[in-house]
Amino acid sequence: MTDPIQKLREYGYELPAPKAPVASYVPVTRSGNLLYVSGQISTGENGVVEGRLGDTMNVQQGGNAAELAILNVLSHIVYSAGIPLQDVKKILKLTVLVCSDNEFTEQHLVANGASNLLVGILGDKGKHARAAFGVTSLPFGAAVEIDAVVEV
Numbered sequence: 001m002t003d004p005i006q007k008l009r010e011y012g013y014e015l016p017a018p019k020a021p022v023a024s025y026v027p028v029t030r031s032g033n034l035l036y037v038s039g040q041i042s043t044g045e046n047g048v049v050e051g052r053l054g055d056t057m058n059v060q061q062g063g064n065a066a067e068l069a070i071l072n073v074l075s076h077i078v079y080s081a082g083i084p085l086q087d088v089k090k091i092l093k094l095t096v097l098v099c100s101d102n103e104f105t106e107q108h109l110v111a112n113g114a115s116n117l118l119v120g121i122l123g124d125k126g127k128h129a130r131a132a133f134g135v136t137s138l139p140f141g142a143a144v145e146i147d148a149v150v151e152v
Helices: 004-010 059-080 107-126
Strands: 028-031 034-041 090-099 129-135 144-151
Touching: 004 107, 028 059, 034 059, 034 090, 059 090, 059 107, 059 144, 090 107, 107 129, 107 144
Parallel strands: 090 129
Antiparallel strands: 028 034, 034 144, 090 144
């Protein structure tokens, strides 16, 4: 398998430093061979990617925000849990929260930004179960938040 970090670079990304929790929680907990990664919002080099799907953002922009959120999940797997990406056995489940207006119904397409990136860098180990749904707001005005369950 190609090194997942190298695959990330092929997509134009570097694994970011993990963001410190901003409330009363830990970024990752481990039970046996399972990691539970707390929700990570869409942040990148320029800060929080803010927006509301169906209002100020389109599906492509939302998908890009989902990519940034999943990069932050991966960052916590590597840096907070100390698990190299090549040692991930399986991404089991994602929950994708999409800040949406009341008429927006394509949260699943926004979530594909994260799902497609995971499969692109991890292959079959990146295929996962998923829930994607709209919410009226997210912390700091973020467009997307993602949490994950990961087998290591």
